[in-house]
């Protein structure tokens with residue numbers, strides 16, 4: 071089975087966001103970058119599928135040189151091959167999907183995370199699938215493959231959905247699917263000297279422009295009360311009369 | 317004339333609330349708005365007239381009954397071309413998130429997911445959307461001729477305004493090859509209102525001390541007709557199911573009223589609920605970060621405050 075896992079490098083979740091001088095992106099000074107947490111589930115699933123069906127796992131990321139770091143993590147976890155598609159600007163999501171589709175053209179299955187925690191687009195999997203003219207299933211929390219038949223259990227609003235599709239396909243995965251392994255120290259050391267293949271980005275024109283980035287303004291009322299009976303009664307009144315929320 | 321095609325979804329004999337919100341958001345831009353319903357009958361569309369929709373395409377094809385996102389995407393893209401739409405809009409619910417990126421690829425369109433505001437400016441639309449788990453807001457604009465935008469549920473309030481609606485049948489071309497992925501089963505979290513569909517959410521955190529104390533959260537939710545939510549700490553502790561978890565690794569919600577009870581307000585929790593309209597925090601630590609995003613706060617012990625608050629609300633609401 072030819073398995074391609076798409077991984078992205080994102081700021082650590084505890085990052086304090088400040089806006090860069092251009093007013094359009096976050097300032098990367100002092101920001102710690104990590105492997106997108108959901109992509110750990112994607113890598114783990116790829117490795118488990120290889121253990122069951124044989125074949126190879128390729129990890130692919132679209133990003134700048136610093137993204138090699140997450141490819142090293144993927145190598146330490148056990149992928150066979152790591153590919154960096156060089157794109158310092160990290161275009162828009164269409165540009166990313168276009169590059170990923172090229173990289174996954176020969177794949178039997180492309181596995182992505184359910185969302186990358188920087189821009190939270192939730193759309194790369196479906197977009198990549200459409201570019202490859204393949205079926206897809208998103209937010210997969212259970213997966214079974216029998217021959218070319220794929221059955222995926224997906225999280226939807228208010229429940230779960232079972233989707234039947236067939237290989238080749240694209241899936242995005244969710245917590246609950248597996249328990250990602252921790253790379254062992256010797257494997258981390260070995261990964262440092264493994265090759266990373268570099269490819270040029272297809273460089274498609276961006277389809278969405280960022281005009282500006284701002285920090286959310288707090289327009290909260292911010293009334294803090296005590297816990298006496300009168301305070302509780304006052305909260306009820308405020309919710310009812312001031313906020314008209316009940 | 318600039319046109320927006322809005323993808324509508326049925327619920328029972330009417331439309332989903334998120335679809336009515338999408339109609340409102342689209343009409344508010346001043347564009348001509350055309351609806352597209354692919355999963356229902358003409359009766360389902362009628363309610364949309366009350367929200368200002370003047371025209372709706374009713375897609376008819378036997379294969380639309382197959383619940384398949386490539387099929388829906390194909391029907392939407394065809395309707396967009398047919399109506400010469402400049403924008404296609406849909407709700408950013410689980411269905412919309414799956415279909416919209418495909419529509420964008422088919423139409424060679426720029427795609428903006430999860431918009432929280434729209435503004436029309438010089439013949440195009442500028443959308444705001446959260447990034448970095450709501451820690452930043454970006455203003456974005458589509459640079460292609462056609463654009464696809466999904467709208468975060470519960471952020472745009474559906475507004476009534478009258479219009480007279482004409483419904484036109486539309487027959488997309490769909491072949492069995494388009495199906496490729498089909499939904500074969502759905503299990504809803506029966507009996508309980510899901511956080512992603514609730515207008516009021518009462519969430520509990522580790523401050524509750526024990527799983528048994530969740531009955532305090534449930535009673536308050538019941539009085540308000542709301543859903544029960546949870547922080548990750550209580551889900552990880554096994555007190556509550558993951559389907560209730562709110563935050564970066566759980567669900568993103570924007571109810572009109574959100575109660576955070578015994579929740580510290582970690583950034584990953586805020587990521588899932590900071591666009592709620594009114595936030596109430598109850599915490600015994602006056603310095604807890606949750607108070608920084610709260611509209612109303614009570615500094616106190618939840619185990620004592622919750623029963624009193626529930627009772628006071630019961631009295632007020634039964635009046």
Ligand SMILES: Cc1cc2nc3c(=O)[nH]c(=O)nc-3n(C[C@H](O)[C@H](O)[C@H](O)COP(=O)(O)OP(=O)(O)OC[C@H]3O[C@@H](n4cnc5c(N)ncnc54)[C@H](O)[C@@H]3O)c2cc1C
Pocket residue numbers: 083107520521522523524546547548549550561562563564565566567577578579580581582583584585588598599600601604616617618619
């Ligand atoms: C990658 C990543 C993803 C994450 N995703 C999520 C997510 O999706 N959702 C999420 O919620 N978290 C998430 N977290 C975890 C998050 O960082 C916090 O650990 C978590 O939200 C804390 O839950 P809590 O507020 O219930 O518990 P705590 O932080 O322990 O807070 C308990 C609060 O209760 C108060 N309290 C205690 N006793 C009482 C009492 N008797 N009366 C009143 N108040 C009381 C305390 O003052 C405290 O503020 C994530 C973390 C990481 C690293």
Ligand SMILES: Nc1ncnc2c1ncn2[C@@H]1O[C@H](COP(=O)(O)O)[C@@H](O)[C@H]1O
Pocket residue numbers: 076077078079106108109112130131132133160163166170181182183184185186187189190191192193194195
């Ligand atoms: N720059 C990137 N390089 C490789 N994969 C990516 C990139 N951005 C997003 N992805 C993949 O797409 C998934 C969903 O991201 P998104 O659609 O941006 O929320 C991620 O979990 C990754 O698997």
